[in-house]
Amino acid sequence: MAHQWRGIIAEYADRLPAHVQEKIVSLGEGGTPLVEAPVLSELTGAQVFLKVEGMNPTGSFKDRGMTTAISAAAGRGAQAVVCASTGNTSASAAAYATRAGMLCAVLVPDGKIAMGKLSQAIAHGARLLQVDGNFDDCLIAARKLAETHPVELVNSVNPDRIEGQKTGAFEIVDALGDAPDIHALPVGNAGNITAYRKGFVEYATATADLPAVASRTPAMWGFQAAGSAPIVAGHPITEPETIATAIRIGNPASWQQAEAARDESGGVIESVTDEQILAAHRILSSQAGVFVEPASAAGVAGIISRAERGLVPAGARIVVTVTGHGLKDPQWALRAADGSEVVPTRVGADVVSIADALGLG
Ligand code: F0G
Numbered sequence: 001m002a003h004q005w006r007g008i009i010a011e012y013a014d015r016l017p018a019h020v021q022e023k024i025v026s027l028g029e030g031g032t033p034l035v036e037a038p039v040l041s042e043l044t045g046a047q048v049f050l051k052v053e054g055m056n057p058t059g060s061f062k063d064r065g066m067t068t069a070i071s072a073a074a075g076r077g078a079q080a081v082v083c084a085s086t087g088n089t090s091a092s093a094a095a096y097a098t099r100a101g102m103l104c105a106v107l108v109p110d111g112k113i114a115m116g117k118l119s120q121a122i123a124h125g126a127r128l129l130q131v132d133g134n135f136d137d138c139l140i141a142a143r144k145l146a147e148t149h150p151v152e153l154v155n156s157v158n159p160d161r162i163e164g165q166k167t168g169a170f171e172i173v174d175a176l177g178d179a180p181d182i183h184a185l186p187v188g189n190a191g192n193i194t195a196y197r198k199g200f201v202e203y204a205t206a207t208a209d210l211p212a213v214a215s216r217t218p219a220m221w222g223f224q225a226a227g228s229a230p231i232v233a234g235h236p237i238t239e240p241e242t243i244a245t246a247i248r249i250g251n252p253a254s255w256q257q258a259e260a261a262r263d264e265s266g267g268v269i270e271s272v273t274d275e276q277i278l279a280a281h282r283i284l285s286s287q288a289g290v291f292v293e294p295a296s297a298a299g300v301a302g303i304i305s306r307a308e309r310g311l312v313p314a315g316a317r318i319v320v321t322v323t324g325h326g327l328k329d330p331q332w333a334l335r336a337a338d339g340s341e342v343v344p345t346r347v348g349a350d351v352v353s354i355a356d357a358l359g360l361g
Helices: 038-044 062-075 088-100 115-123 135-148 159-165 167-176 191-203 255-265 274-288 294-308 330-334 351-357
Strands: 034-036 047-052 080-084 103-109 127-131 182-186 219-225 268-272 317-322
Touching (some): 034 167, 038 294, 047 167, 062 080, 062 088, 062 159, 080 088, 080 135, 088 103, 088 115, 103 115, 103 135, 115 127, 159 167, 159 191, 167 191, 167 317, 182 294, 191 255, 219 255, 219 294, 255 268, 268 274, 268 294, 274 294, 274 330
Parallel strands (some): 080 103, 103 127, 182 317
Antiparallel strands (some): 034 047
């Protein structure tokens, strides 16, 4: 127990606001692995690491922001919280709320959230409502509900969420000894790119109380799915589409902050197609040994795409945050590259048949 990771609020207490620390609600989030990915280094000519956020308690990066948001709500004596979600936020909110003894209402787009995430929200006792609309409609409704009723909004427009999620940047710098050259990640509602930028800037800035930990900040490379790429298009997308349902968002709440993160860091926000996302998903699972959900592969698809265009500096140190676990949305693993269904080979329970099927003769 002496060496147990204590969750991000305890670990980064000196860099988080006091009001999230009065009544801490934690499931031990953060402290996720930074895994080198030689296959991606080879493909891009850079040195690539993966920040594996699927290793958080509910299987996504959302837990970093949910521990702070729910702790702050608990400190204020809140009884109920609400969120709109493409799935992961609802899974995380449901877990932390039930831990805090609060009611949790979640609004999700009808039929467009992955089964793993749906089951998590239900298992943790959330009041789950499938809304006839997309994520953007859900968020408008959730905001209005929180304005007019005694429930707190725990989407990433809540600044306590950003405070928690910035700790992902701290952990990357702590692991590498300095900031990487480039940080790549998927962009949906744009809270995470905002949070990471804040974390990298804070770690590179000395204050009266705290020293600078990093000598620089990384270029932020954000990637949207091609059918849901409002920031790339320069206008909201009214009917966003992508197989990466987690980032199926047409009007990101933190749009301006994402553009600021891009511009102030000398970064880019680009789009990747569903085909590129699935190809990256396959490389991650079959070669890097890291199973992620499709949205999480967007950052990897992005650096591969930029490398193909000669836009990855040779030898650059790149961290790609892979945001959610593959078990959230496992159906994509059961398809071959040509789209056909993968059916396991059936054999008898004898060594001869098994060796035969394995080609061991
Ligand atoms: N990756 C995953 C797995 C996500 O679930 C999300 C967002 C993102 C990336 C994008 O992060 O919104 O901060 O730009 N999921 C939200 C949800 C919208 O409701 O779970 P973002």
